[in-house]
Amino acid sequence: MEPWFTSAKLGIFIHWGIYAVKGVPESWSFFNGEIGYDDYMDQLQGFTASHFDPDQWAELFLRAGARYAVLTSKHHDGVALFDTRQSELSTVRRTPAGRDLVREFVDAMRRHDLRVGLYFSHLDWSHPDYATVRRHEAGDRQLNRFSAPPPGEEDPERWERFLQFHRAQVEEVIRAYHPDLLWFDGEWERDEPQWRMRELREQIRQWDPHAIVNGRMLGFGDYATPEQGIPIEPPEGPWELCLTINDSWGWQGGDRNHKSVRQLVRILAETVGAGGNLLLDVGPHEDGTITEEQRERLEGLGLWVDRHAEAIYDTRRGLPCGHFHGASTLTPDRRTLYLFLFDRPNEHVVLRGLQTPIHHVRVVGSASKLRHRLYGGLGEVPGLVYIDIADGHLDPLTTVLAVEFEQPLELYRGKGRD
Numbered sequence: 001m002e003p004w005f006t007s008a009k010l011g012i013f014i015h016w017g018i019y020a021v022k023g024v025p026e027s028w029s030f031f032n033g034e035i036g037y038d039d040y041m042d043q044l045q046g047f048t049a050s051h052f053d054p055d056q057w058a059e060l061f062l063r064a065g066a067r068y069a070v071l072t073s074k075h076h077d078g079v080a081l082f083d084t085r086q087s088e089l090s091t092v093r094r095t096p097a098g099r100d101l102v103r104e105f106v107d108a109m110r111r112h113d114l115r116v117g118l119y120f121s122h123l124d125w126s127h128p129d130y131a132t133v134r135r136h137e138a139g140d141r142q143l144n145r146f147s148a149p150p151p152g153e154e155d156p157e158r159w160e161r162f163l164q165f166h167r168a169q170v171e172e173v174i175r176a177y178h179p180d181l182l183w184f185d186g187e188w189e190r191d192e193p194q195w196r197m198r199e200l201r202e203q204i205r206q207w208d209p210h211a212i213v214n215g216r217m218l219g220f221g222d223y224a225t226p227e228q229g230i231p232i233e234p235p236e237g238p239w240e241l242c243l244t245i246n247d248s249w250g251w252q253g254g255d256r257n258h259k260s261v262r263q264l265v266r267i268l269a270e271t272v273g274a275g276g277n278l279l280l281d282v283g284p285h286e287d288g289t290i291t292e293e294q295r296e297r298l299e300g301l302g303l304w305v306d307r308h309a310e311a312i313y314d315t316r317r318g319l320p321c322g323h324f325h326g327a328s329t330l331t332p333d334r335r336t337l338y339l340f341l342f343d344r345p346n347e348h349v350v351l352r353g354l355q356t357p358i359h360h361v362r363v364v365g366s367a368s369k370l371r372h373r374l375y376g377g378l379g380e381v382p383g384l385v386y387i388d389i390a391d392g393h394l395d396p397l398t399t400v401l402a403v404e405f406e407q408p409l410e411l412y413r414g415k416g417r418d
C-alpha cells in the first residue's frame with residue numbers, strides 16, 4: 001500500500017448529490033420507501049452546484065488538518081457526479097449544474113496538495129440491469145425491486161451486462177481522474193462469484209498500480225473500513241474509521257446533532273492511537289456550500305491538530321492496553337511516546353511497564369517540561385512512572401504529553417512472579 005495513506009491520519013469524506021435538494025437520506029430514502037423513486041429523481045431538477053467552489057473546500061480541509069478528501073462520485077442512486085459515457089444519469093447531463101463536479105474537485109484538491117479519493121457504489125439501484133440476479137446465500141439485508149428480481153425471474157445475461165457497465169464506469173473514473181484512493185461501497189447485495197471482486201482488484205491494478213482500494217471488496221481491498229464507531233479491538237492492518245459530524249452522511253436540514261470539537265478531537269486521537277485514520281464526513285447543500293456548523297467543527301479540530309501535529313501525523317499506533325489509561329501514539333523510531341489526556345488529571349499521569357529509561361517529558365505545543373519519578377520495580381518488572389502535572393499545563397480540549405526515551409521503547413508484558 002502506498003505509504004501516504006497510513007501517515008495521513010485525517011481525511012474528509014463528502015457526501016454530495018441530488019439528495020441534498022430535499023435534504024433526504026442519500027439513496028436510502030427511496031430504497032426504504034420514505035419517498036417515491038420519481039419524487040427522489042425530481043431532485044435532479046433542483047441540483048445547481050451554483051456556489052460550488054472546490055478551492056474553498058480544499059482550503060477548509062487543509063485548515064481542518066486533513067491530508068486527503070473523498071467525494072461521492074456515484075452513490076447507490078446511480079447519479080454520477082462525473083461525465084460518464086456509460087449512462088445519461090449524471091449531474092453533467094441531467095441537472096441544471098451541467099458540470100463535471102468530480103473533475104473540478106480532483107483538480108482543486110491536487111492544487112492544494114491534498115490526496116484525492118473517490119467514493120463509488122458498486123450497486124446501482126437505478127440501472128435497468130442491476131436488479132436481475134439474487135445473491136446466492138440469503139443476506140441479512142432487505143431485498144426489494146431496486147435490488148433483486150422475484151425468485152425464478154433471474155436473468156444472468158442482464159447481470160453480465162450490468163457488470164460490463166460497472167467495470168466501464170470504474171475504468172472511466174480511474175483513467176480520467178487517477179484517484180489516489182478508490183472508496184467502494186455497496187457490495188453486500190451480491191456475492192464474490194457474482195461481483196468477481198478478485199478480477200476487479202486485478203483490473204484496477206492494471207489501470208493504476210498506485211491506487212489504494214478500501215475494504216468493501218469482499219476480501220480484496222487494501223484496508224478495513226469500520227463505520228460510525230471506533231472498534232474495541234482495532235484491526236491488525238491499516239484501517240480507517242468513517243464518521244459523520246452529525247448523524248447524516250448527506251445534508252439533512254433537521255439534523256442538528258453535531259458532535260462538538262472536543263468530541264471530534266477525542267475521536268481522532270483514539271482512532272490514530274489505535275492505528276487508524278479518521279475519515280470525517282461533511283454533507284454540503286445542493287449548491288455546494290458547506291454548512292456553518294460543519295465548517296466550525298472542521299476549523300476547531302484543525303486548530304487543535306495544528307498545535308499537536310507532531311503527535312498525530314506520521315505516528316504509529318500507541319501502547320497496548322494496560323500501560324496507560326488513555327490513547328497514545330508512537331513515533332516510528334519508538335523514541336517518543338505521545339499521551340492524550342482527555343480528562344483533568346489529579347496531580348499525576350501514570351505509566352506502567354516501560355523497560356526503557358525516560359529522558360524527559362514535555363507538554364506538546366508549549367515549552368513546559370514536567371517532572372517525572374519512578375516508584376517501585378524489581379528485577380525485570382518495571383516500576384510506576386509518575387508524571388507531575390498541574391492545571392496550568394492543560395489544553396482546553398485535550399492535552400498531549402511527549403515522553404522522550406533514551407532508546408527505542410521496550411515494553412514489559414509479563415505477569416510479575418508466581
Ligand code: GLC
Nearest residue numbers: 015026028185186227242249
Ligand atoms: C453506509 C451508508 C451509505 C454511506 C456509507 C459511507 O454504507 O449506507 O449511505 O455512503 O455508509 O460509509
